[in-house]
Amino acid sequence: MLYESSETFGTNGNRVKNPYYSGPVTDHFDGTRFFNPGGVPPLGAADILRWKLRGKPARWPRRVSLPEGPVKAPPHVAGADLRVTMIGHASMLIQTDGLNVLTDPVWSRRASPFTSLGPRRVIEPGIRFQDLPQIHAVLVTHNHYDHLDLETLQRLQDEFHPIIITPLGNETLIRRTLSAAKIVSLDWGEGFSEWDGITITAEPCHHWSARGVGDRCMALWAAFVLTTSSGSIYHVGDTGFHNGINYRAAAEKYGGFRLAILPIGAYQPRWFMRGQHQDPKEAVEGFRLCRASYAIGHHFGTFRLTDEPMGEPPEQLQQALIAADIEPDRFRALNAGEVFDVPQP
Secondary structure, eight states, rough: OOOSSSEEOOTSSSSSEOOSOOOBBBBBBOSSOOTTTTTTTOOOHHHHHHHHOOOOOOOSSSSBOOOOOOOOSSSSOOOTTTTEEEEEEEOOOOOOOTEEEEEEOSSSBBBSSSSSSOOOOSBBSSSSSGGGOOOOEEEEEOOOOTTTTTHHHHHHHHHHOEEEEEEEEEEHHHTTOOOOOOOEEEEEOOOOEEETTTEEEEEEEOOOOOSSOOOOSSOOOOEEEETTTEEEEEEOOOOOOOHHHHHHHHHHHSSSSEEEEEEEOOSSSHHHHHTTTOHHHHHHHHHHHHTTTEEEESSSSSSSHHHSSSTTHHHHHHHHHHHHTOGGEEEEEETOOEEOOOOOO
């Protein structure tokens, strides 16, 4: 049978129930937990303790100013133009074909379940919340606190009533706070069309999920592909390189992309992060494998999550591009407040 209950037995003999999702067994869901086919699971508590006891985290500045101050995005971008404005970390405003899309929006001071503990924002959002244009759609790639911020989603719901698109299971978590929101839940390979000529599809990436200590991998994670009349956009929130498997599959399915949005930060120490967070060199290889014309690097310089220095990811990205003989202006690491008007291929 393809269908199994989302209840299984834990090591202590008690039932383990998935609080977010119940559905058929697939090649990436075992009836209780999601997983990366042929991939590696996230490391456990003993490894986390080893990292925290033996790691050597670089010092970050307490506060960094936006170089040019917050920017104001236009109400919309028409035709074949494509503009991306960096808000910070994995939060970006994508504007094309009259559509305004936010990715993993976080305007909160901390990426944490607590207001006074956890990773603190060191730079202000590149766009002030009150300066946002009408938001039509929000993409939430997975449920880690630096990507799924319920406080920000509530503010967006109150102001704009956008469609929230997210992988399986996350809709349950979001709806507990946003009972009236329009939420679209997608499995890998499933698409959603609400606007003429535009489809948003969830695709595999190599990551994991958790909001607490008892819900590891019980909600799905995903990349998204936006297929528009101005070209296809491949957005990845978090991923391990996974031998390039998902990048090759995306290129084969979509024939390449006008723009790839790829994580380049949160990769040290490498022994701990390798399976779930690619480094800049791997991001450059992923850019090549997915056959994108241009790329944006994100997931750095906003919240100190791992051990590398704040400014290292962009520096490592530039070195990797030079080593790969790729023009640096084709793959830009955007700091908060920076805008990239993506050229036509």
